[in-house]
Amino acid sequence: MANIGIAGATGAVGIEILNVLARKEIPVGELKLFSSARSAGKKQATPFGEHILEEFSLDACENLDIIFLAVGGDFSREYAPQLAEKGITVIDNSSAFRYDENIPLVVPSINAEAIGNSKIIANPNCTTAILAMALYPIYKEFGLKKLIVSTYQATSGAGNPGMQELLDESKNYLDGKPVGNNIFAHPIPFNLIPHIDVPQENDYTKEEMKVTWETHKIFNDNSFPISCTAVRIPTLRAHSETIVIETEKNIDENGGIEKIRELLQQSSGVHLQDDIRNNIYPMPLNASEVYDVQVGRIRKNLVFGDFGLEFFVCGDQLLRGAALNSVEIAEVVLSER
Amino acid sequence: MANIGIAGATGAVGIEILNVLARKEIPVGELKLFSSARSAGKKQATPFGEHILEEFSLDACENLDIIFLAVGGDFSREYAPQLAEKGITVIDNSSAFRYDENIPLVVPSINAEAIGNSKIIANPNCTTAILAMALYPIYKEFGLKKLIVSTYQATSGAGNPGMQELLDESKNYLDGKPVGNNIFAHPIPFNLIPHIDVPQENDYTKEEMKVTWETHKIFNDNSFPISCTAVRIPTLRAHSETIVIETEKNIDENGGIEKIRELLQQSSGVHLQDDIRNNIYPMPLNASEVYDVQVGRIRKNLVFGDFGLEFFVCGDQLLRGAALNSVEIAEVVLSER
Numbered sequence: 001m002a003n004i005g006i007a008g009a010t011g012a013v014g015i016e017i018l019n020v021l022a023r024k025e026i027p028v029g030e031l032k033l034f035s036s037a038r039s040a041g042k043k044q045a046t047p048f049g050e051h052i053l054e055e056f057s058l059d060a061c062e063n064l065d066i067i068f069l070a071v072g073g074d075f076s077r078e079y080a081p082q083l084a085e086k087g088i089t090v091i092d093n094s095s096a097f098r099y100d101e102n103i104p105l106v107v108p109s110i111n112a113e114a115i116g117n118s119k120i121i122a123n124p125n126c127t128t129a130i131l132a133m134a135l136y137p138i139y140k141e142f143g144l145k146k147l148i149v150s151t152y153q154a155t156s157g158a159g160n161p162g163m164q165e166l167l168d169e170s171k172n173y174l175d176g177k178p179v180g181n182n183i184f185a186h187p188i189p190f191n192l193i194p195h196i197d198v199p200q201e202n203d204y205t206k207e208e209m210k211v212t213w214e215t216h217k218i219f220n221d222n223s224f225p226i227s228c229t230a231v232r233i234p235t236l237r238a239h240s241e242t243i244v245i246e247t248e249k250n251i252d253e254n255g256g257i258e259k260i261r262e263l264l265q266q267s268s269g270v271h272l273q274d275d276i277r278n279n280i281y282p283m284p285l286n287a288s289e290v291y292d293v294q295v296g297r298i299r300k301n302l303v304f305g306d307f308g309l310e311f312f313v314c315g316d317q318l319l320r321g322a323a324l325n326s327v328e329i330a331e332v333v334l335s336e337r
Numbered sequence: 338m339a340n341i342g343i344a345g346a347t348g349a350v351g352i353e354i355l356n357v358l359a360r361k362e363i364p365v366g367e368l369k370l371f372s373s374a375r376s377a378g379k380k381q382a383t384p385f386g387e388h389i390l391e392e393f394s395l396d397a398c399e400n401l402d403i404i405f406l407a408v409g410g411d412f413s414r415e416y417a418p419q420l421a422e423k424g425i426t427v428i429d430n431s432s433a434f435r436y437d438e439n440i441p442l443v444v445p446s447i448n449a450e451a452i453g454n455s456k457i458i459a460n461p462n463c464t465t466a467i468l469a470m471a472l473y474p475i476y477k478e479f480g481l482k483k484l485i486v487s488t489y490q491a492t493s494g495a496g497n498p499g500m501q502e503l504l505d506e507s508k509n510y511l512d513g514k515p516v517g518n519n520i521f522a523h524p525i526p527f528n529l530i531p532h533i534d535v536p537q538e539n540d541y542t543k544e545e546m547k548v549t550w551e552t553h554k555i556f557n558d559n560s561f562p563i564s565c566t567a568v569r570i571p572t573l574r575a576h577s578e579t580i581v582i583e584t585e586k587n588i589d590e591n592g593g594i595e596k597i598r599e600l601l602q603q604s605s606g607v608h609l610q611d612d613i614r615n616n617i618y619p620m621p622l623n624a625s626e627v628y629d630v631q632v633g634r635i636r637k638n639l640v641f642g643d644f645g646l647e648f649f650v651c652g653d654q655l656l657r658g659a660a661l662n663s664v665e666i667a668e669v670v671l672s673e674r
Contacts, residue, residue, distance in 0.1 A: 146640045150487035150579040152529055152568065166527075171511050174504065190503075190572050191622040192489055194579075194634050194649045199613045203594075203636035212639065227639040227647060229579040231489065233570050235527050242487040242531075242566040257540075276536045285528040297531050299540035302549065302564040303483045310564060312531045 001029035002334055003063050005088075007056050007079075008070035009033035010044060012160045012237075013093055016323030017068050022047030024327060026334070030063055064088050066330050070322070084119035089333050091121050091326045095206075098122040098214060105217045108328040109269050110136045114220075115336075121329050126321025127151055127207065127230065128214040130239055133270055133293040133320060134313045137263040139219060143248025145307070149211055149228040149241055153196060154284065156237035156317045158183045163236050170234070184232065193232040205230055238284035239321060240314040246304040253306070257298055260309065264295050269320070274298050282314030293320050338366035339671055340400050342425075344393050344416075345407035346370035347381060349497045349574075350430055353660030354405050359384030361664060363671070367400055401425045402674075403667050407659070421456035426670050428458050428663045432543075435459040435551060442554045445665040446606050447473045451557075452673075458666050463658025464488055464544065464567065465551040467576055470607055470630040470657060471650045474600040476556060480585025482644070486548055486565040486578055490533060491621065493574035493654045495520050500573050507571070521569065530569040542567055575621035576658060577651040583641040590643070594635055597646065601632050606657070611635050619651030630657050 004021065008014040014033075021028060033044055033051045040055040054060055058079070061067060067083055069076050069092045076096035083090045097103040097120055104114035105122045107129055115121055124132070131149060138144075155162040162183045170189040173179045179187040186193050197206035208228040216222035251260070265272050271292035273282050282294035293315035301308030315321060341358065345351040351370075358365060368385055371393040380387050391397055395416070398404060404420055406413050406429045413433035420427050434440040434457055441451035442459045444466055452458055461469070468486060475481075492499040499520045507526040510516045516524040523530050534543035545565040553559035588597070602609050608629035610619050619631035630652035638645030652658065 148485055148581055148638075148640055150566075152489070152570065167511065170507060174508050174511065185616045186620060186622060191620055192570065192572060192577055193620060194577070194618050195613055195616065202639075203613065203634075204639070205613070225640045225642075227581065227645070229487075229634065229647060229649060231577075231579070231649075233489065233529065233572075235529060235571070240529055240531070240568075242568070244485055244564065276532055276540065276542070279522045279532065281531050283523060283528055283530060285523060297540075297566065301485075302539075302541070303485055303562045305562075308564070310566060312566060312568075 001027045002065045003030035004028050005032035005034060005061055005064045005067040006070065007034040007067060007075065009053065010035045010039055011070055012156055012163070012318055013070040013322040016318045017070065017326060018046045018048070020319070020323050020327040024331070026327065026330065032060060032064060058082055061086065061088060066091065066333060068326055069093060080120050087119070089119055089121070091123060091329050093123045093322055093326060095125065095210065098124065105214060106329050107132050107218055107325060108332050109133070111218055111220065112332045115329070115332055123322065123326045123329065124214045124218060125207070125210040126157060126317045127153065127239055127241065128211050128218070129321050129325050130293050130313055130315035131211065131241055131243065132215060132218050133315065134264065134295045134311070135243065136219065137267040137270070138245070138260060138309065141263055142251060142254065144224040144245060145248055146246040147215070147224060147226040148244040149226070151228065151230045152233045152235070152240040153230060154235040154237050154239055154317050155188060155232065157196065157232070166234055166236065188232065188234050190234060192234070194229065196230045196232055235284045236288065237317050238287040238314050239317045240282060240284065240312065242310070242312055244301050244310050247307045247309060250306045251300065251309060257300065260298055269293060270295055272296065282312050284314060287314040288316055290316060291319055291324055338364045339402045340367035341365050342369040342371060342398055342401045342404040343407065344371040344404060344412065346390065347372045347376055348407055349493055349500070349655055350407040350659040353655045354407065354663060355383045355385070357656070357660050357664040361668070363664065363667065369397060369401060395419055395423070398423065398425060403428065403670060405663055406430060417457050424456070426456055426458070428460060428666050430460045430659055430663060432462065432547065435461065442551060443666050444469050444555055444662060445669050446470070448555055448557065449669045452666070452669055460659065460663045460666065461551045461555060462544070462547040463494060463654045464490065464576055464578065465548050465555070466658050466662050467630050467650055467652035468548065468578055468580065469552060469555050470652065471601065471632045471648070472580065473556065474604045474607070475582070475597060475646065478600055479588060479591065481561040481582060482585055483583040484552070484561055484563040485581040486563070488565065488567045489570045489572070489577040490567060491572040491574050491576055491654050492525060492569065494533065494569070503571055503573065525569065525571050527571060529571070531566065533567045533569055572621045573625065574654050575624040575651050576654045577619060577621065577649065579647070579649055581638050581647050584644045584646060587643045588637065588646060594637065597635055606630060607632055609633065619649050621651060624651040625653055627653060628656055628661055
């Protein structure tokens with residue numbers, strides 16, 4: 001049995017962590033759900049029965065084995081080191097520690113071994129986690145020289161308030177009422193916003209650079225350049241991405257597209273949806289609320305010749321992009337106790 | 338004065354052709370509005386007053402100088418040659434003649450001279466026209482080695498019924514009712530569909546290949562490879578695109594990003610929206626129902642070094658992608674009479 005805490009238990013990611021813990025039948029002993037002071041004392045229905053929300057304190061964590069942090073970077077920066085010092089394994093969903101060379105950044109099916117004895121483990125950015133699941137099997141077999149990504153990101157990236165804003169403001173739009181925005185920089189219904197997170201010095205956004213930084217770190221290889229444009233679109237909870245790569249090895253001479261399909265079919269956590277003639281390809285409609293990352297529209301890229309590949313992925317932002325990946329990290333930690 | 342006909346006058350593109358003709362104060366003499374047999378006899382309000390819809394016939398076109406075809410490829414293939422034989426200039430919005438080497442494919446600010454004495458002139462695919470407006474000034478100055486496009490295409494690409502399906506089915510979704518699809522292969526509200534037009538032998542869709550074929554033809558240069566993923570998203574009438582290019586000339590050594598901005602600022606039909614720190618970038622919200630193609634998020638691409646550029650464009654699909662471009666072709670034809 002493991003005593004488990006969740007900071008941010010009422011948020012979109014926190015709720016999914018509870019669901020995944022239950023679905024995976026993780027043997028949960030004590031369960032502590034931490035929320036804002038405002039919600040503390042309220043009851044929350046969970047797959048483990050009704051629990052009373054608590055305000056976070058280090059003392060309240062005393063008996064925990066693992067704590068999931070699904071709050072914000074500032075919270076993680078303040079508390080993660082203190083929790084780790086108490087011997088609690090911290091699985092952090094924020095970007096606070098992802099670029100710290102002493103902290104492992106983990107997608108378990110790719111680099112579980114990076115966890116080692118670390119007491120703080122960073123969960124990657126959602127876009128990167130979804131991308132990595134589909135890209136890694138290809139990278140392993142064919143190598144990578146270039147990676148170009150364009151994203152189609154759901155409002156769940158901004159949590160429940162983001163999804164709610166899309167629904168509420170879409171309704172306003174359809175009712176002919178003024179359409180506002182509070183969570184997003186502009187109204188999101190029937191619109192898109194090519195701006196996620198803050199701009200960096202190179203005019204890429206932080207969200208775009210996360211894909212570069214984190215893919216390199218997870219693959220433990222920064223030899224291939226990466227470029228990304230990250231775009232928010234009016235969908236709810238699955239991120240999609242167009243992916244163009246140049247490989248090291250000649251694809252045609254090493255099994256061609258059929259070999260790529262075979263690799264992906266054999267990869268756990270990936271679901272091939274690649275039959276456009278029967279209208280089958282990755283879509284948020286089918287990729288939402290499921291664990292596997294969908295991959296399809298696989299074809300030779302027309303720009304990089306026999307070394308070029310182009311495909312489309314779609315994955316649940318709250319699951320593969322956050323909760324599922326976090327719980328899979330916990331499974332590795334628990335299996336090694 | 339020019340006598341003008343429109344086949345498909347009640348469609349989304351036909352209506353915009355009427356609006357653009359009026360806004361540009363084209364001296365319209367006789368005006369013939371052709372519709373399906375079902376609508377013939379009905380009245381249609383236009384900026385030129387109320388007109389009675391007619392069923393199309395070659396005889397009814399007798400006095401026309403120019404006819405816009407905004408119907409489908411089959412109609413164009415059947416009637417365009419016969420209309421041209423009567424001396425009528427045919428401006429065709431379908432893809433029927435775009436790849437015919439004897440028929441010019443025209444974006445007037447780029448290749449107006451291609452019109453020559455041709456009586457049939459093809460209007461490009463919407464995605465290509467929007468892309469070409471932003472890309473051509475950069476191509477002229479820096480040359481092009483590679484072009485990689487990902488699209489975010491609006492439902493207007495499927496005409497009024499496409500837009501109506503998005504609105505109606507979004508309402509159903511929000512009301513908790515079943516969400517259907519008739520125009521699109523799958524339900525479009527809060528979803529996306531990486532499948533526009535029919536798949537080709539190389540597993541690209543025809544929509545994706547149009548970007549390749551048509552950009553090469555409009556630029557009169559097929560030396561640079563092009564690859565595209567075309568995705569339908571739940572927006573109404575503006576298409577967006579991420580564009581990654583490798584140039585012939587070193588960008589940094591030839592004025593850098595500032596030079597690119599300057600080129601675009603000086604290009605007619607292009608509106609620079611490139612200030613992410615003030616939340617300014619191309620979006621359907623601002624690019625809809627305006628003539629200019631918006632360009633922003635301009636930055637050095639991280640994959641192609643000093644020869645790499647990445648940017649984002651957004652343009653009204655019905656205007657720059659169809660009606661506006663068609664009327665601009667007509668303007669060239671009329672100016673040369």
